[in-house]
Amino acid sequence: MRQAVTLRQVAAHAGVSRQTVSNVLNAPHRVEEITRVKVQAAIEALGYQPNRTARSLATRQAGLIGYCLARRPGRSLFMDPFLHALTEAIEGTGRRMLVFTAPDGEQGIATYADLIAQRAVDAFILSDTVPDDPRHSWLASRGVPFASFGRTWPEQGEQPGPWVDVDGAGACAELVRRLHSAGHDQIAFVGWCDLLAMGAGKDRQRGWQDECARLGLLEQAAYADSDSMDGAASAAAQLLDGSTPPTAIVAASDLLAVGVVGELRRRKLRPGHDVWVTGFDDSVLASSVEGGLTSVSQPTAEITSALVKRLDAEQDPAGVLLAGQIVSRCSAPVDL
Amino acid sequence: MRQAVTLRQVAAHAGVSRQTVSNVLNAPHRVEEITRVKVQAAIEALGYQPNRTARSLATRQAGLIGYCLARRPGRSLFMDPFLHALTEAIEGTGRRMLVFTAPDGEQGIATYADLIAQRAVDAFILSDTVPDDPRHSWLASRGVPFASFGRTWPEQGEQPGPWVDVDGAGACAELVRRLHSAGHDQIAFVGWCDLLAMGAGKDRQRGWQDECARLGLLEQAAYADSDSMDGAASAAAQLLDGSTPPTAIVAASDLLAVGVVGELRRRKLRPGHDVWVTGFDDSVLASSVEGGLTSVSQPTAEITSALVKRLDAEQDPAGVLLAGQIVSRCSAPVDL
Numbered sequence: 084m085r086q087a088v089t090l091r092q093v094a095a096h097a098g099v100s101r102q103t104v105s106n107v108l109n110a111p112h113r114v115e116e117i118t119r120v121k122v123q124a125a126i127e128a129l130g131y132q133p134n135r136t137a138r139s140l141a142t143r144q145a146g147l148i149g150y151c152l153a154r155r156p157g158r159s160l161f162m163d164p165f166l167h168a169l170t171e172a173i174e175g176t177g178r179r180m181l182v183f184t185a186p187d188g189e190q191g192i193a194t195y196a197d198l199i200a201q202r203a204v205d206a207f208i209l210s211d212t213v214p215d216d217p218r219h220s221w222l223a224s225r226g227v228p229f230a231s232f233g234r235t236w237p238e239q240g241e242q243p244g245p246w247v248d249v250d251g252a253g254a255c256a257e258l259v260r261r262l263h264s265a266g267h268d269q270i271a272f273v274g275w276c277d278l279l280a281m282g283a284g285k286d287r288q289r290g291w292q293d294e295c296a297r298l299g300l301l302e303q304a305a306y307a308d309s310d311s312m313d314g315a316a317s318a319a320a321q322l323l324d325g326s327t328p329p330t331a332i333v334a335a336s337d338l339l340a341v342g343v344v345g346e347l348r349r350r351k352l353r354p355g356h357d358v359w360v361t362g363f364d365d366s367v368l369a370s371s372v373e374g375g376l377t378s379v380s381q382p383t384a385e386i387t388s389a390l391v392k393r394l395d396a397e398q399d400p401a402g403v404l405l406a407g408q409i410v411s412r413c414s415a416p417v418d419l
Numbered sequence: 420m421r422q423a424v425t426l427r428q429v430a431a432h433a434g435v436s437r438q439t440v441s442n443v444l445n446a447p448h449r450v451e452e453i454t455r456v457k458v459q460a461a462i463e464a465l466g467y468q469p470n471r472t473a474r475s476l477a478t479r480q481a482g483l484i485g486y487c488l489a490r491r492p493g494r495s496l497f498m499d500p501f502l503h504a505l506t507e508a509i510e511g512t513g514r515r516m517l518v519f520t521a522p523d524g525e526q527g528i529a530t531y532a533d534l535i536a537q538r539a540v541d542a543f544i545l546s547d548t549v550p551d552d553p554r555h556s557w558l559a560s561r562g563v564p565f566a567s568f569g570r571t572w573p574e575q576g577e578q579p580g581p582w583v584d585v586d587g588a589g590a591c592a593e594l595v596r597r598l599h600s601a602g603h604d605q606i607a608f609v610g611w612c613d614l615l616a617m618g619a620g621k622d623r624q625r626g627w628q629d630e631c632a633r634l635g636l637l638e639q640a641a642y643a644d645s646d647s648m649d650g651a652a653s654a655a656a657q658l659l660d661g662s663t664p665p666t667a668i669v670a671a672s673d674l675l676a677v678g679v680v681g682e683l684r685r686r687k688l689r690p691g692h693d694v695w696v697t698g699f700d701d702s703v704l705a706s707s708v709e710g711g712l713t714s715v716s717q718p719t720a721e722i723t724s725a726l727v728k729r730l731d732a733e734q735d736p737a738g739v740l741l742a743g744q745i746v747s748r749c750s751a752p753v754d755l
Contacts, residue, residue: 087536132533132536132537146539147517152502152503152506154500154503159495159496159499159500159703160496162499163495163498163499164490164495166488166502166518167488167490167520170488170518170519170520171520174519174520179517179519179539180517180518180519181483181515181516181517181518182502182506182516182517182518183506183515183516184503184506184507184510197468200423200468201468203482311703311706312703312706312707338703338707341707342707345707345708345709348709349709367495367647367648367674368704368707370647370648370649371648371674371677371681371704372681373681373684373685
């Protein structure tokens with residue numbers, strides 16, 4: 084590697100002390116304008132790059148934001164583009180992303196504690212939240228800055244700390260309204276069983292359920308025993324074999340919806356004709372299904388930019404609920 | 420946050436100098452066993468956690484490995500689990516993962532240069548390699564440690580630096596052999612058009628082509644103009660409308676294969692009966708297709724552990740070619 088330019092060389096070139104150069108880098112408000120300009124010129128002339136490690140020791144900041152990678156194969160289609168957008172948003176603020184793995188639930192707290200104790204990160208972005216998520220209350224109680232993609236749906240009281248979320252309940256209610264307007268009155272729901280405890284799945288289910296109740300529709304739901312198409316196909320079979328088979332099925336994710344579509348095809352039923360089907364995430368899967376899958380798109384750029392804003396300053400309000408966008412395709416032509 | 424235990428407190432508790440504690444942490448071989456045990460006991464008794472930033476300044480290591488996130492929606496299904504496994508493997512060596520974004524090609528080099536100049540990372544893991552990838556030769560020429568998932572297929576000479584890859588050519592040749600054994604002699608290929616320059620796509624195509632040549636089979640290929648199911652469906656349509664329609668189609672990815680399956684269904688052709696179809700990656704998509712998609716599984720755990728090994732030491736050989744595993748499902752029952 085080329086020999087790095089040192090802070091000492093910059094100081095000599097500008098004719099100032101090393102402390103002054105350090106101030107220009109870390110506390111520019113302490114330095115007179117004329118001095119600041121002189122030092123900046125020297126930095127540019129020499130191509131000086133501050134050593135991040137030394138600098139972070141001086142500012143007591145790691146310059147890194149921590150983000151835990153969850154292992155949920157079915158969610159890859161949404162979480163992978165989300166991570167890319169989040170990393171770009173963090174980089175836009177001059178910081179970088181540290182990703183790590185941790186066990187789910189209480190057991191994972193030790194990893195967060197390690198990262199803080201080692202001063203490896205300054206703050207966390209959380210996702211894959213669950214009801215009463217132990218991470219949120221733990222971080223909040225210790226004054227560690229964080230912003231959460233997803234709510235923690237506390238049994239009582241308020242969300243601990245700032246959050247950004249997509250209104251899954253609102254989007255599913257809107258789907259039910261549109262399906263009902265199109266003539267459906269047997270609108271079933273297919274969700275997750277083992278992940279039903281997960282906030283997002285429950286939120287989507289609640290939106291479907293409340294709107295069915297409001298419209299006086301029968302509430303029929305079935306749950307996949309794993310986050311897979313096979314699980315969703317079994318759940319759909321259960322509904323279709325019932326005494327009042329649905330004419331429309333709202334699924335909690337694209338993966339589940341594609342499983343439902345598969346079960347319809349096995350029965351020679353045509354999605355979007357015999358039975359209408361909707362998904363959630365507007366992932367690459369939604370365009371993979373023959374004719375396309377009607378789905379709910381999450382506004383990734385808005386989500387990540389709101390998360391980064393909430394990380395940096397006390398915000399009023401602490402929470403932001405963004406609307407999902409219904410993308411209508413052949414599996415359920417619900418365009419208005 | 421709780422007041423952190425200091426190195427000074429550990430030294431006092433163990434009755435040794437601060438330098439000795441520092442040596443135990445950073446150069447344990449310099450310390451006598453009896454002293455090391457005493458200091459370790461003090462560290463545990465007080466719950467001391469070394470400050471990573473201060474420690475990295477002492478050892479001149481960031482303790483971080485850099486990895487660039489590529490934006491390729493269709494690849495999410497493989498790259499998301501890969502990133503999780505890679506992060507775990509890096510963590511297994513006591514270091515952490517820094518992820519970043521960068522433009523493709525030559526333009527991206529500036530980002531790698533910044534990360535090195537800032538000493539933000541000690542080394543890089545590369546993926547999404549292209550022929551004569553500019554990152555590899557740039558890093559190699561500057562002596563920056565890296566390991567590459569994927570080869571750079573240089574026009575001449577050797578791979579610059581250590582690499583790990585999956586033998587895509589070998590797996591596709593094996594698929595052709597098995598399809599031929601099952602009675603097929605019109606075995607076509609569906610690949611990427613704009614990404615054909617990409618090493619992995621070309622490698623898979625080469626395996627199919629060489630084996631067809633060896634068996635004296637007609638070589639018919641069509642290319643999707645985007646990394647999408649729609650693109651693959653058009654490519655499949657082109658093949659099926661030709662004068663010698665294929666009875667089997669080897670696709671360069673699961674995403675492409677699902678597009679091919681969609682086109683077959685539109686024509687009332689049954690995958691695995693009328694036309695056999697294979698994919699690549701054994702992603703969640705492979706189990707999504709009705710009856711399942713025959714695909715090639717990449718050994719993620721082996722890949723990531725081999726990458727980390729290559730990062731740490733000069734290895735002989737510098738490159739490791741791992742075999743893909745054919746997973747047979749209904750779209751092409753090629754089990755032997």
